[in-house]
Amino acid sequence: MCEIEFHFNVQDKKPYLYQLLLRAYQKHFRYAVVTRESDLHALDTFLWTYQATEFLPHCIYTSSIAQLKHSPIVLFSTNCSSISCFTDIPYLIQDTEEPWTCFSSFEKVMEIVSTEEQDKYHAREKWKYYKQKGYPMVAIDLSSKN
Numbered sequence: 001m002c003e004i005e006f007h008f009n010v011q012d013k014k015p016y017l018y019q020l021l022l023r024a025y026q027k028h029f030r031y032a033v034v035t036r037e038s039d040l041h042a043l044d045t046f047l048w049t050y051q052a053t054e055f056l057p058h059c060i061y062t063s064s065i066a067q068l069k070h071s072p073i074v075l076f077s078t079n080c081s082s083i084s085c086f087t088d089i090p091y092l093i094q095d096t097e098e099p100w101t102c103f104s105s106f107e108k109v110m111e112i113v114s115t116e117e118q119d120k121y122h123a124r125e126k127w128k129y130y131k132q133k134g135y136p137m138v139a140i141d142l143s144s145k146n
Contacts, residue, residue, distance in 0.1 A: 002104055004130045006111045006123060009143035013114050014043075016142075017093060018050050020110070025056060025072050030088065032106065033058075035095040037077040043095075044075055076100075097122045099129055 010016045017033070024031050035043050040060065047056050058073035061080050068074060074089060081101055092106040103109050113123040130137055 001135060002106050003108050004111065004135045004137045005108060005140065006113060006127065006137065007140045007142060008113045008120075008123070009141055010112050010114050013095070013112050013119075014046055015050070016112060017095070018047065018056070020093065020112075021047070021058075021073055022054065022056055024091065028072070029091060030072050030074075031091045031093060032074050032076055032089045033093045033095065034076040034078060034080075034100045034102075036097075037079045039095070040075060040077045047073070047075075076102075099126055 007016070021031060021033070033043070044058070044060055047058050050056075056073065057071060058075060059067045059071040061068070061074055061076045063071070078096055078100055087105070090107040091110070092100075092103060092108070093110045093112065094100055094103065095112065111123060111126060113119055127137070
């Protein structure tokens with residue numbers, strides 16, 4: 001059963017996501033990130049351009065099989081409903097309003113929650129969902145780090 005980890009009170013989600021992915025990449029971990037279809041290409045562009053001096057290799061789930069197999073970070077859209085060829089990716093970061101249909105295939109799922117009320121509302125709903133299903137959960141409050 002996967003573990004669910006909530007990172008609460010994040011001031012700016014994209015830079016925080018970038019830092020999580022950069023640390024993961026430096027440790028040679030593979031991650032998946034899922035977001036809404038409408039945000040997928042903006043996230044892709046952000047990850048390529050956020051830091052001019054760092055390289056954070058990634059690809060989108062529609063890339064070639066060779067790219068997908070060698071990329072440490074794969075970006076998914078909520079429209080993708082099958083991850084059968086991605087079973088070697090243990091970690092997932094969700095940037096969605098509700099749990100992705102494929103989330104339970106991962107060892108660990110991370111939810112990044114901003115200080116915005118709508119984001120907190122969706123996080124509370126997801127927390128209830130995971131708790132009802134019996135997933136082990138961890139809450140990390142970042143309000144003191146902002």
